[in-house]
Amino acid sequence: MKIVYSILLIFILTSVSACKINMNTDIYLRDIKDVALSGTKGLHTSGLLKVGIPDCNNKEKLSEVTGLLKDYFLNVSEKTCESGMESLLTIGIDIPIINSVQGWTSKTLSTTALVTNKSRDGSSIQVKFVLNNTKFKNLNSAVKSKFFDELSFDESKVSFSVNNDGRKDEEAVISDSFVDGKPIVDLKMFTLARRNKIDVEPSNVRRINFSNNGSMPVLEIPIKG
Numbered sequence: 001m002k003i004v005y006s007i008l009l010i011f012i013l014t015s016v017s018a019c020k021i022n023m024n025t026d027i028y029l030r031d032i033k034d035v036a037l038s039g040t041k042g043l044h045t046s047g048l049l050k051v052g053i054p055d056c057n058n059k060e061k062l063s064e065v066t067g068l069l070k071d072y073f074l075n076v077s078e079k080t081c082e083s084g085m086e087s088l089l090t091i092g093i094d095i096p097i098i099n100s101v102q103g104w105t106s107k108t109l110s111t112t113a114l115v116t117n118k119s120r121d122g123s124s125i126q127v128k129f130v131l132n133n134t135k136f137k138n139l140n141s142a143v144k145s146k147f148f149d150e151l152s153f154d155e156s157k158v159s160f161s162v163n164n165d166g167r168k169d170e171e172a173v174i175s176d177s178f179v180d181g182k183p184i185v186d187l188k189m190f191t192l193a194r195r196n197k198i199d200v201e202p203s204n205v206r207r208i209n210f211s212n213n214g215s216m217p218v219l220e221i222p223i224k225g
Contacts (some may be wrong), residue, residue, distance in 0.1 A: 022050075022157045025129065027114070028165045029172070029192070029221060035099045036116040036125040037223075044074065044094040045114060051089040056081035062089055064146065069093075072111045072139045101215070104130060111135040118223070124173070125221040129158070131214040153211035159201040160218055164192035173220040177202045189222075 025047075034040045051065050062081065066089075070076045075094040082088050096108040101115045115128045144150050164170045175187045178201040190198055202216055210216035 023112075023159070024157075025114070025160045026163060027127065027160055027218070028163045029170050030166045031097065032116045032125060032127055032221065033166075035097050036118060036221075039099050040097075041099070043097040045097055047073075047093040047095045048079070049073070049091040049093055051091060053081070053087050053089050056083045056087045056089070065089060066091060068139075068142055068146065071142070072135055074108070074110050101128060101130065105132045105134070111139060119220070122223065124223055127218045127220070129160075129210065129216045129218055131210055131216075133214045153207055156207065157201065158207050158210065158216065159199060161197050161199050162192070162219065163197040164194055166194065169193050171222050172198070173222065174200060174218075176206060 025045075031043065031045075035043055049069065051069075053061055053065060055061065062078065066076060066078045069091060073093040074096070075092070077092040079090040079092050081090070094110075096110050096113045098104045098107055098113050098115050099117050101117065104113055104115055111132050113130050113132075115130050116125060118124070119126055140150055162172060170192050172190050172192060173187055174184055174190060177184055179188075179190065180199050192198060200218065202210075202218065206216050
């Protein structure tokens with residue numbers, strides 16, 4: 001089954017201040033297991049980017065934004081544009097799912113990826129969200145040259161919807177995050193019933209580490225004997 005990956009990415013391109021980036025990702029546990037345990041290759045998630053633009057009727061600007069993102073994300077396609085106080089252009093993308101954090105940037109042209117692999121002791125599956133800092137800096141430079149602005153994670157929201165699409169209950173270990181709006185500091189086990197989900201928003205420390213060092217732990221799945 002394909003992972004449905006939803007990203008909300010907001011570029012406020014009309015301001016001279018830094019652009020806020022909001023990302024939301026849907027993660028399906030059965031797909032995570034397929035990649036981590038079976039080494040499945042070539043799996044991509046589907047994603048959405050919502051880009052703040054001055055005017056939905058400005059087709060030239062829409063094309064500029066879409067064209068720019070094609071150099072940094074996979075299978076970029078323009079979807080819809082919603083007018084309002086802040087007009088939002090919705091763009092579809094593909095995001096790779098990779099089974100090793102080592103050398104992941106050489107395996108894809110995407111700026112972001114979901115990486116999943118076994119822990120060192122083999123007791124669990126680790127899930128991380130990773131950022132290619134070099135490509136992100138290049139994207140930042142391109143945005144600045146075209147829109148006189150820069151991207152920033154300073155006031156961003158990075159969150160995940162973790163879904164159990166398996167045939168039985170699944171467990172997920174999470175820490176240093178808000179889970180369904182409640183703060184979790186230490187490691188805590190969550191049981192997801194079949195077809196249920198939880199919403200996870202990692203702490204500011206993890207988000208800043210993602211921005212600076214290109215990696216953010218999301219959760220672990222215990223491997224049962």
